[in-house]
Each structure stands twice: as structure tokens, then as C-alpha cells.
Amino acid sequence: MAKPRKEMIAETRAKLIAAARRAFGTIGYAEASMDDFTAEAGLTRGALYHHFGDKRGLLQAVIQEIDAEMTERLNRVSADAPTRWQGFVEENVAYVEMALEPEIQRIMFRDGPSVLGDPSTWPNANGCIAAVARTISALKSEGAIADIDPEAGARLIVAASSGAAQWIANSEDPKETSRRAVDGFRTLLEGLRAHEDEIRRAV
Amino acid sequence: MAKPRKEMIAETRAKLIAAARRAFGTIGYAEASMDDFTAEAGLTRGALYHHFGDKRGLLQAVIQEIDAEMTERLNRVSADAPTRWQGFVEENVAYVEMALEPEIQRIMFRDGPSVLGDPSTWPNANGCIAAVARTISALKSEGAIADIDPEAGARLIVAASSGAAQWIANSEDPKETSRRAVDGFRTLLEGLRAHEDEIRRAV
DNA sequence: GCTTCCCACATACGTGGCGTATGTGAATGG
DNA sequence: CCATTCACATACGCCACGTATGTGGGAAGC
Helix, strand or coil: CCCCHHHHHHHHHHHHHHHHHHHHCCCCCCCHHHHHHHHHHHCCCCHHHHHHHCCCHHHHHHHHHHHHHHHHHHHEEEEEECHHHHHHHHHHHHHHHHCCCCHHHHHHHHHHHHHCCHHCEEEEEECCCCCHHHHHHHHHCCCCCCCCCCHHHHHHHHHHHHHHHHHHHCCCHHHHHHHHHHHHHHHHHHCECCCCHHHCCCC | CCCCCHHHHHHHHHHHHHHHHHHHHHCCCCCCCCHHHHHHHCCHHHHHHHHHHHHHHHHHHHHHHHHHHHHHHHHHHHHHCHHHHHHHHHHHHHHHHHHCCCHHHHHHHHHHHHCCCCCHHCCCHHHHHHHHHHHHHHHHHHCCCCCCCHHHHHHHHHHHHHHHHHHHHHHCCCCHHHHHHHHHHHHHHHHCCCCCHHHHHHE
16 A cells, blocks of 8 residues: 555556557457456456547557657667767668567557558657658758658658568568568668769759 | 359459448448448348458458559559659659558558558569569669669568658648658659669679 | 259357446545 | 545447358259
8 A cells, every 4th residue: 555546547557558568469459359458457448448548549558658669769779879870770770670579560560550540640659750850860961861851751761661571570581581671771771872973963 | 134153153242342342441441340331232241251251351352453453553654654764763653642542541551451461471462562573673684773682672662652652641731741752752762773883882 | 844952142140349337435635 | 534536347238240050043964
């Protein structure tokens, strides 16, 4: 006891989110029974409806949590890199690696868009795009990258990353597919890199 | 009468697919009641289970049909272009345009992956990837494009295209977003284009 | 051309999961 | 110490899926 009310509430919210996250990430949103995973958390559907309104609301909360984690990871990767360009590349590689995780793949890339609509419309869950866009913006101001709209570039590259990740994750030979995908990805990014003749080639 | 048996069967199959396609494309797979759209086709769920096994089987059939149409459109676009490079670019623009259609967006990019898993695992439904990969392959043999694995390149670019399309479709100002996305997309593709100093830059 | 079989589809039923309406006990505030 | 609030549980109805079973109308055999 001595547990204050607020703390108890936060605890049950966290328990529900954790249980849902596990269920959504493994068997998927549609197959996850609310009765089952609330019971697993030692609660009932009553708590769920009280805190999140409905099943979709819970998914939103789960997605927000995961997005925050992903954004944090991306920011650290690019911040730790020796140069901005390397940070950019490694940030994207990190994104691919995250997208390889089954839980992220399932929740963020498959069930999420299906249930909540396109990710670009999610509130408080576009941290990853923003992170990459910031990096591109910084690279542009250094003149290290082609002239591209930062958000557009971020969205294109992030989409390509996740596409690559899903290709890898679902291939028969992930090792080999990964090699092909990453090589291709590097080539794609390298094409964006500014070099002296850039001005001459531009039309 | 005089209608042969085979013909009747094909007809009901087509009616079911058409009705399902409309329902899936508008209200979405999860919300579409089998009772409702089979009735709309003048049939019952019995017919559906007989022909497609279950709801997922029907979605597969719908997806196969749509993919075939998309592939056909892509092939025509790239074939009609004056040069291969232009064909490549226009093929991708066409892909973006298709991805802007709500039915395609919903079924192929959102509900499909959620229900059937990642598109790369769909049988007979990767025609679009193959089409783009063929174009890349042809460009490579002409030396018009950077050295990139055709399938990897196709997957990255197609993913970027669909990402762009969904960004556009869900933005507040699709006109302006489209401009930004397409500009960025052209820059990305242009980066893949081979030019004389390519060899010097390569490491 | 009649019978028999077969098969495309309809009908009937059970089950499970979601959402809502309502109940309850414990913590808060005066 | 009492009233209120609020977090959560319980109970109920409904809808949709899947399955098991029925049936009618062509197709095949003679």
C-alpha cells in the first residue's frame, strides 16, 4: 500500500500496453483477443475500455510507445557517428535493422496502417520521419547532399528502408537478401551525395 | 439456359470478386461483412466458402486481379516510352499514380499486408516488382544506370513510390505535397543515373 | 429419355469476440 | 466521517465468421 492512486493507474496502463504489445506483435492485432491479453495482465476488458476507449485506442498507445523508442534509437545512432554523412547512412541502416524486428514489422508496418490508416496521419508517431528529415536538413546546409526537400527525402528513404527490411525478413535466405538489399540501398543513398560535378549535371 | 456449367461458375466467381473488391476497397477488409457483399452479388456466404475457402482466400483472389491490372498498366507505360530511361521514370510515376487510387492503396498497401503478410510472399502477385526489375535490368545492360541489383533496386524504388503516394494521398494539400514528393523522387532516380565520372567515384 | 450421380450453392447452427450498460469498492476531499 | 468520484469488474446483446448439412439442377451412362 501507500501506493498513490496516480501510480496505480499508470501501472495498469503500462501493464495493458505491455500485454497488448506482446499479443499484437506476435499473433497480430486481428487475432489478439482482448479477453485473453487483459487476463494475462491480471485485468479485464473493463480496464481497457476505461483507459483506451476501444481496441484501436490501445493500438494507438502501443504504436506511440514503439515510435518513441525507435526515434530515440535513431537519434542516438546519428548523434554518435563521426561525420554527418556517416550518421545519415548508419541511421538508415539502423532503421532497416529495426524494421527487421518482427514486433515492429507487424505492428508498425502491417497492422498499424491497416487499422489506423496511413502512418503519416498518426498523431505523435512520426518521430522517425522527423529524425531522418532533420539529418537531411543538416546535410543540406553543409552542402553534402543533393538539393532535396528534407521531408520528402526522409519519407522516400524511410519507405525504401522499410521495403528493404520486409523483403529481407520474408526471404528464404535473409543473409543473402540482406547483402543485396543493403548494397542497393547504399547505391541509392550514394546517388544523393553531392560531388563537384553536381552543378554541371543539374539542369 | 443454354449457359454451360463452366460459364456459370466463372460468372459467380467474378461476381463475388467484384463485390468483394468494392467492399474491401471502400470500407476495408475488416469492416466488410461477407453476408452483406455476397447478398449484394445475389449470392450467399455458401458460394464464397465453396470457391475461396474463407475470407482471406477471397482477398487473395482480389489482390491477384488487381496486381495483374497494375502490371499490365506498368508494362504498357514503359513500352510506350521513347527511351528506356524515360520509360523507367514514367513507369515509376505511373506506379505512384496507381498508388494514389484509394482502392489500390487500401487493398494492396494496407489490408493486404496486414491480412496476408508481406507482399513479397504473395503468390502470383509480384508482377509490379518484376516489371520494374526488368526495366532496371535493361537499363543496366545499356550502361544507363548505376550498378545495382535489379530486384533490390526495384523493391527499393517501388517501396519509395508507394510511400510517396501514401504521403500525398493523406496530406492536407495533395497538390503541393505531390510536387514535393515527385521532385524528391526525380532527384532520387537521377542519382542512380550513370554518368562519365561514375567510375572515378566508385570505391 | 429416364435414372443416378455430382456439384455448385443455400440454409441452419454454434461460437467467439467486441462494445455497452451497469454495478462496486476503495480512495479522495471536505 | 460522510459523500462523491472514479477505476475497474460483471453481465448482456449482437454481429460476423466458420462449419455441417441440405437441395436442386445439370451432366453422364445406358
